[in-house]
Amino acid sequence: MQLAQVILNGLLLGGLYAAMAAGFSLVWGVLNIINIAQGSAVVLGSYVAYFAWRYAGLNPLLAVALAGPLLFGAGWVLQRFLIQRVIAAPVLITLVFTFGMDLILNNSMISLFTADYRKIEGVFPTVPLSLGSLTLPVDRLLAAAAGIGAAFALHVYLHKSRLGRAIVAVRMDRQTAELMGVRVEIIYATTFGLGLAMAGVAGCLLAAIFPTSPLNSAYYLHIAFVACVLGGLGSVLGAVAGGLLLGVVESLGALFVGAEYGTTVAAVVLLLMLFTRPQGLLGRAGYE
């Protein structure tokens, strides 16, 4: 029963990881940009939720309606007018560019909000739900469900909407998509906007459970990166699978190896995955 509870804990954590990784994976897959600023964008989303709760009493799960569009707009503008200038450069240049963006964003948040931890309190029932002998904390259950729901919504949008299909087309073959009349620069801006919007959504969900501080950004980036590689680059469903797998692996690692080694075990699993199935769980072999 302990094992079942630990796996359940991992799945609940994995739901949040899925939301963090989905946007990161999309941007990496379509634009071939490893967005180092993704962790800081998640933290920015958490601050939106925190201040919306603090000053307007807004539930952090509802704050996604605020943080998502805000970060989408910021991402769209950033890509269209700045990142677009270096999009054709080798991946190292865009990597350094987003690293610089991360430094600016993270230090701005430290300067504006300080590095202190802030926590949303008193929004969810403190008595956990019981499922037989299993315990389900209400806040985690709702946040994890919302995280997976947001990732699935993104997946559906990409496959059902006209703009979404264009994004998938650019991801599969940019030149052909361009010849078919797709405006690639607009698709890039939209994709980057969607990536940051997902970061904002994930930030709101995380703020419902964990305290918020700019110091969390490196940890969140690490999670997004590992979940994305585990699940497969560019695949939103892969990011969900990667996030859930990472959550469960961390929890089992903490159980069987020790509480402080959860992330180490996850890193070992990542290495094993890279050796045995480099395209990830749901990624496509040969895709760049």
Next chain:
Amino acid sequence: MQRRTVLMGMAAAVVAPAIVRAQGSDELRIGAPLPLTGPLAPEGQKQKRGYDLWVKEVEGAGGFEIGGHRVPVRIIYSDYQSATPRAVQACDQLVTQQRVHALFSPFGSGAAKASSSIAERYRVPMIAPTASSREVYDQGFKYLFGTFTPNETLTEPLGNMVMAAAPAIRRVAIFSRNDLLPLALSAEMKKSAVKRGLEIVFDEKFAIGSLDFASALTQMRSADPEWVFVGGYVNDLVQVRTQMRDLGLKPQVLTMIAGPAYEEFTQALHRAAENISSAAWWHPAVRYEGADIFGKTENFVQKFLATYSALPDYIEASAAAAGAILQLAARKSGSLEGPALRDALASLDAMTFYGPISFGPTGQIEKLVPPVFQIQGGRPIVLAPTSIAQGDFRLGIT
């Protein structure tokens, strides 16, 4: 050429401390690196409040008396953002660039230990108001002095109290932040438990910066402990307690160090803080009649209350005591020179509002008796020593 360079370097290394110490005495400058932002910010802000109150008191008395003169006091703060390597850099800069006469150490045992080598190198006395681990003081340093007694002085009275209240308790779980003070506290807790014939059914560490403890707490719940001991700082402890509640983990006794003494701990947890037991090096209920600038403990508490509209906790008291102790030592030495000030600190034997002050051969305070307390009705209630007890130990958590 190379040999000359090496010789010049060696000469510079020998002369540097002397140059650094060639400071004017128109004011007393004290360097205080603090974690004013970051995960340790609550603790850093407390240390600062203690220092600031002491400075205010000294200014009110017309300045810091040294060799028959009164000079103003200036504490030069440096925010190291809760990152220990930056604390060490800050200490170095404070000594070499700001030419401080003394240092108040960064927060906690880990950072105090790391930065104490700077004080030793430049022969600048360092008072550590928040470092208790023996490992900080067993380095053979002569310029480091600490106002916290060793960690076993906290866990031993707790052990006595719990066993007296619930003699049937047998199963203990220990969960600790992987950091110098929490690990040292946990090691002492383990010794205290084993000494009383208790069984350690869970003993795990968590990484610094961890946010999720669910897996470890699930494992702890399966071990069915009757007494849970958690070592960490206020942000960790609030998270661990919240997640214990989420998982329905309810031991008979829950002990947490260091954090429950702070107001923000009870404010963050509300009812979940009830009956959490702890121990600290000082409490506003203690009563001493000091020869220092604050005099009686009641006087210090009143002044703190008037300035900050809150009761002081042990960090704030210890930080203010660091200033008061430095003042007593300077009065004795009549000089702000590092070695003279150091000798005066080493031989100090005085009563202060904080408690009796005398330092052992390693520089760590002796004689002080730390009180044990429990959160009852939303505030810490002293349970031991019996001379200042305000209530009785209660079992169970919500």
